[in-house]
Amino acid sequence: MTEVLLSIEGINKRFGGLHALSGVGLTINKGEIYGLIGPNGAGKTTLFNVLTGLYQPDEGKFTFQGKDLFRKKPNVVVESGIARTFQNIRLFANMTTLENVMVGQHVRTKTGVLGAVLRHPKAKAEEEAIRLKSEGLLAYVGIADRAEELARNLSYGDQRRLEIARALATNPTLLALDEPAAGMNPKETDDLKKLMEKIRADGVTILLIEHDVKLMMGLCDRIAVLDYGKKIAEGVPEQVKNDPRVIEAYLGVAPE
């Protein structure tokens, strides 16, 4: 039985005269890996930013687990259970790897100024739990040995992993990854694929933007295709791959 986790309907987003998204609707089911593809400039990242609260859509409906998230701030979206990574890595570069993940748990913890200053048993326990969970997450994505390193000094692949660990620290129901394999070599891409399958197996639904079509076809349960701000196809990979409109969008039409 499939259970709808996220659904959007008729999302419109304009930047001045540019109609970046027009009437986009889609549903993501619980437990699946949902892919989003499309040519450059199709509006994938715009849609992604709408789904994570970074952009406020002009019109449309956006519900997540029955909760209305239309035009909500990013921190509210995260609190509801959607976490993201960035296409152009945006770590807290001058914080350590461990601290980056600890920041991710901000939204799930409570200690305020008084707790921080007095460091009463409850605050102390919470701080300890944050540290333990963060160390656990670093091990989970496989960079436990870099915990005390500044994030800026990590290798590119490790920075991508750290972004995923930081996003997982917010206890998401839906993890949204914006081109996580960009700039990775085949070995790193393969490791990343395994990591995503592990995350899904642990009960987190994944929304994925990626250019690597081979990776997407092998990994995703369902795929949506965007072109010029419109959804032109949606379905299982096989179906999407053979859709004439998708082929047209990517390759153009053969002259008669």
Next chain:
Amino acid sequence: MNALLMENNRKNTILLAVLAVVLAVLPWALGGFFENGNSWLRAVDFALLYIMLALGLNIVVGYAGLLDLGYIAFYAVGAYLFAILNSPHLQAVLPAWLSHPPFLVMMILAAVVAGIFGVLLGSPTLKLRGDYLAIVTLGFGEIVRIFMNNLDRPVNITNGPQGINNIDPVQIGGYDFGRPIEFLGLTFEKIHLYYYLILAFCVLIIFVSVRLQNSRIGRAWVAIREDEIAANAMGINTRNVKLLAFAMGASFGGVSGALFASFQGFVSPESFVLMESIMVLCMVVLGGMGNIPGVILGAIIVSITPELLRDIINPLQMAIAGKRVVDPENLRMLIFGLAMIVIMLVRPAGLWPSKRRRAELKPKTKDIALQEKDSLQDAERNHD
């Protein structure tokens, strides 16, 4: 590992104990070494007040990365609040329960009121960054001073440019800090008493700073400084966390201001000019933004150096030229300015920078390349 930690702990304890003894006997040592020991002690008292200010500004500028050029306004709020509640100036109109509140209540009040001002002045600037934020906060700082200067009409609240005088000294447990107290055969004069009082608050504020730095709140501040959008996308309510930084920073300033008013016995708008904000900012930047020991060092150096120069320049001139060639006041600022420039050239991250800051100002070539790529992608993304 554990043995090493224990060793370190023992070392720290010994170091702290030595420091405590030094600080405890400092007033007497100054009196013994210098003829004008009391004027030196006065300089030390002011240095302690500046440490509190610098630590407050450090929260806003060093941790949260919000460049505030009007910080002295909160010092003014604390000082004027203390002055109004503890002087004859408004006695006639103040309700009895509000005049001369008990000392601790007064200090909490100063912290809270200054904190509220921090939120009030911080909230319109939430969307601003960098230069724009600096300009607006500079304006707010001046507005507060100008208010103090002009609020003698139509209702006389601040007594305008003349300022408020006859502020009563602190009273704790029946002891009047304005009069010498005999204890253990020693005579504690007003300046000694205030030294210990201000020192106690200074220690408290250092403690609060350290605790905040290593907490969930402190991490959120630094995350905002590093990347506000990413911090927001990781679930941090950037608006509230920034306002909290403004409020905490301002409350430190308020406490320092209240102590200043009672120590000085007199406040006027002249004490809260833009130059003071700049000086406090210098302390933070010079010492090492975001690093508590660095900021303390910066505050001590910036506030003591002018005093030191004053005591050196005159005798030096007399010895070399046999007469006063230049006014020491002018030369003092010149030398001071030069020293600042040299320090910033030689140690751009500050005298005692945090680990973070040091790494930031010495980027590896790889990092620069990465950053450039980042900004390129950012530009692309905006077109997407």
